[in-house]
Amino acid sequence: MKNSINIKNKKAKFEYEILDKYVAGIKLAGTEIKSIREGKASIAESFCEFNNGELFVINMTVQEYSHATHFNHNPKSARKLLLQRRELRKLEKEVKNSGLTIVPLRVFINDRGLAKMQIALAKGKKLYDKRETIKDRESKRRLDRIQKDYR
Numbered sequence: 001m002k003n004s005i006n007i008k009n010k011k012a013k014f015e016y017e018i019l020d021k022y023v024a025g026i027k028l029a030g031t032e033i034k035s036i037r038e039g040k041a042s043i044a045e046s047f048c049e050f051n052n053g054e055l056f057v058i059n060m061t062v063q064e065y066s067h068a069t070h071f072n073h074n075p076k077s078a079r080k081l082l083l084q085r086r087e088l089r090k091l092e093k094e095v096k097n098s099g100l101t102i103v104p105l106r107v108f109i110n111d112r113g114l115a116k117m118q119i120a121l122a123k124g125k126k127l128y129d130k131r132e133t134i135k136d137r138e139s140k141r142r143l144d145r146i147q148k149d150y151r
Contacts, residue, residue, distance in 0.1 A: 005036065007107040009043045014133060016103055016122035022091075024055070025082035026107070026115045029073045031065035036115050038065075041107060048081065048102035048119060050092050055081040057104055057117065081117060094121055 012018075028036070035041065040063040048057050056078040064072045083091070094100050105118045125133070 005039055005107070005109045007036075007039065007041050007043060009046070009103065009105055011044065012103050012105050012120070012122070014130065015125060016101070016120070017125055017129070018105075018120045018122050019100065020121040021105070022083065022087060022119050022121075024117050024119055026057070026117050027080040027082060028062075028115055031071075031073045032062050032079075033115055034067075035062050035065045035073075036107065037109065043104045043107055043117075046104050048104065050095065051078075053088065053092070055083060055088060055091065055102070057081055057119075060104070060107075081119065091121065 042061040043057075046057055046060040048055055050056075058078050059076065060079060061075055062073065063075055091102060095102060100121055100123055102119055103122050105120050107115065107117050110116050
């Protein structure tokens, strides 16, 4: 079963310095998974936070399923992320002590047809770090153009 669903958070690598990555399951309703399989979801402005020892993704938008009845889901509701208990404890400790944050990087469908989210433990970049990233990207492009001319 080959799925091409790969919803990315393109700003995450620009806004944050990625320290560690995890793959978590997402607890979804029936209409939510159908909508994600159609590719109608966005994690552009979303973030993760702890509530009573459980990890939730906040501000993730999953559009309403078009063929559903009046029992459709709420597009902006908080969705629980499923991780092992020791991973949750480790993440919660890092967030509380170090002032780090957890950001979603991408949502995808695995081989078994389950929705998964790749999350990252990240540290916010300062303005000068972002400028450095832009400078590195532009110099890399320039080098690639020069190499292309020599070939």
